[in-house]
Amino acid sequence: MLQIDKRVKSFRDFGKSMKYYSISMWVFQAVNVIVNIFAIIGIAVYLYMMFSPSSMYDYSFSIIIIFYMIIMGLLILLYLISALVNFIFFVNYLVKLSNSSNYDKNKNLKKSFIMEIISIVLSIILPLTLEMLGLFLGFIIPKYNYTFNPLDIYDNIWFDLTYTAFIVTIILYSLRIIIGYIPRILKAFGQKKLRKWTNDLFEFPVSSNEKEKLEPSIIEGSQLMKIGQVLGIFRIVRIFGKIMYIVGLGKTGKGLIKSFEIECPKGLVNERNTRVSQIKNMVETSDIPLFCAYCGLRLFPNSQFCGKCGKALKY
Numbered sequence: 001m002l003q004i005d006k007r008v009k010s011f012r013d014f015g016k017s018m019k020y021y022s023i024s025m026w027v028f029q030a031v032n033v034i035v036n037i038f039a040i041i042g043i044a045v046y047l048y049m050m051f052s053p054s055s056m057y058d059y060s061f062s063i064i065i066i067f068y069m070i071i072m073g074l075l076i077l078l079y080l081i082s083a084l085v086n087f088i089f090f091v092n093y094l095v096k097l098s099n100s101s102n103y104d105k106n107k108n109l110k111k112s113f114i115m116e117i118i119s120i121v122l123s124i125i126l127p128l129t130l131e132m133l134g135l136f137l138g139f140i141i142p143k144y145n146y147t148f149n150p151l152d153i154y155d156n157i158w159f160d161l162t163y164t165a166f167i168v169t170i171i172l173y174s175l176r177i178i179i180g181y182i183p184r185i186l187k188a189f190g191q192k193k194l195r196k197w198t199n200d201l202f203e204f205p206v207s208s209n210e211k212e213k214l215e216p217s218i219i220e221g222s223q224l225m226k227i228g229q230v231l232g233i234f235r236i237v238r239i240f241g242k243i244m245y246i247v248g249l250g251k252t253g254k255g256l257i258k259s260f261e262i263e264c265p266k267g268l269v270n271e272r273n274t275r276v277s278q279i280k281n282m283v284e285t286s287d288i289p290l291f292c293a294y295c296g297l298r299l300f301p302n303s304q305f306c307g308k309c310g311k312a313l314k315y
Contacts, residue, residue, distance in 0.1 A: 007103040007206075008260045010096075015256025017089070017096035022250035024089040028082045029242070035075050042072065105204075108197040115190030119183040126179040134172055184233045191222075191229040198222040198252070210259075217255035224248025 045068065094116060101109035198218050205211035225248035231241025291298055292306040292313070305312055 010100045010103055011256055012260040014096040014100040015253045015260065017093040018249050018253025019257065020253075021086075021089040021093045022246050022253060024082070024086040025246045025249070028086040029246070031075070031079050031082045035079050038068075038072055038075055042068065104197055104200070106197070106200055108193040108200065112190040112193040112197070115186045115193070119186040119190065122179075122186070123183040126182065127176075130172065130175055130179060137168055137172075181233060184229075188226075188229040188233060191226045195222045195226045213261075214259045215255035217251050218259060221248040221251030221253070221255055225252060 045065070094113065097109060097113045097116070101107070101113055104110065201218065202211065202214055205214065224244050228241045228243070228245030228248055231237045231244065234241075292309065292311065294311045295306060295309040297306055297308040299306065299313070
């Protein structure tokens with residue numbers, strides 16, 4: 001049977017997971033933009049209704065509102081589906097990343113995978129822990145409100161806080177900001193390790209043939225992914241970082257797929273297919289008659305005489 005290099009297959013599958021994950025991210029972001037646009041339209045319609053209450057009794061306007069609500073409902077459903085699909089491809093990306101790390105001698109892929117997992121866990125645990133702490137402090141500190149926003153100055157809330165409650169509020173609010181950066185910083189470090197792995201592919205190829213087949217887009221794409229993750233740390237340029245990351249993800253994936261194409265070695269073929277080919281060739285090129293020319297009896301291959309009439313067969 002044909003023997004397939006597991007390392008080549010693993011890297012190719014990793015490239016496919018990158019490609020499909022980038023496509024799912026593009027779809028999700030496109031749906032997200034459309035939903036936000038319709039949400040803005042909804043806000044504009046709501047403001048119009050507030051300043052013009054008589055419009056609510058207009059039949060044509062009511063039809064527009066119903067039509068808008070139907071479209072918005074469908075868009076929200078599409079958003080949820082695209083988010084689910086994007087999550088599935090993200091999980092597939094992590095699985096292929098883990099599988100490929102088994103063939104990375106320098107363990108850069110393994111480190112990248114570990115940092116991805118840690119960032120996901122921390123992005124869930126840290127906010128929950130902080131909120132639980134805020135709820136707990138609300139019971140033991142007088143006049144402390146864990147939902148308080150220091151930028152909120154309504155109802156003279158500044159003057160209603162005790163000194164201790166004020167200090168704790170500022171600390172927790174600052175922690176909310178800080179913990180939002182921790183998972184993103186870890187993902188950036190994980191992306192740095194992935195970038196190092198792509199460098200190792202070119203610096204330490206397993207053969208000269210592999211080095212010739214490696215696509216430069218692997219390096220270019222992983223560099224875009226790295227820069228995108230770093231920009232993603234900062235909110236002001238996060239959207240540009242996300243775009244660069246998705247572009248780099250797809251570029252790296254396509255490069256890996258093309259670089260690690262699975263080829264069939266000439267000396268390794270399926271024995272069964274070989275046997276079928278030999279039989280087919282024998283039937284096509286054989287001069288042995290399939291039926292007796294005298295009585296029409298069906299003959300066995302290599303027969304010398306007809307089994308019915310006894311006539312000698314001529315070749």
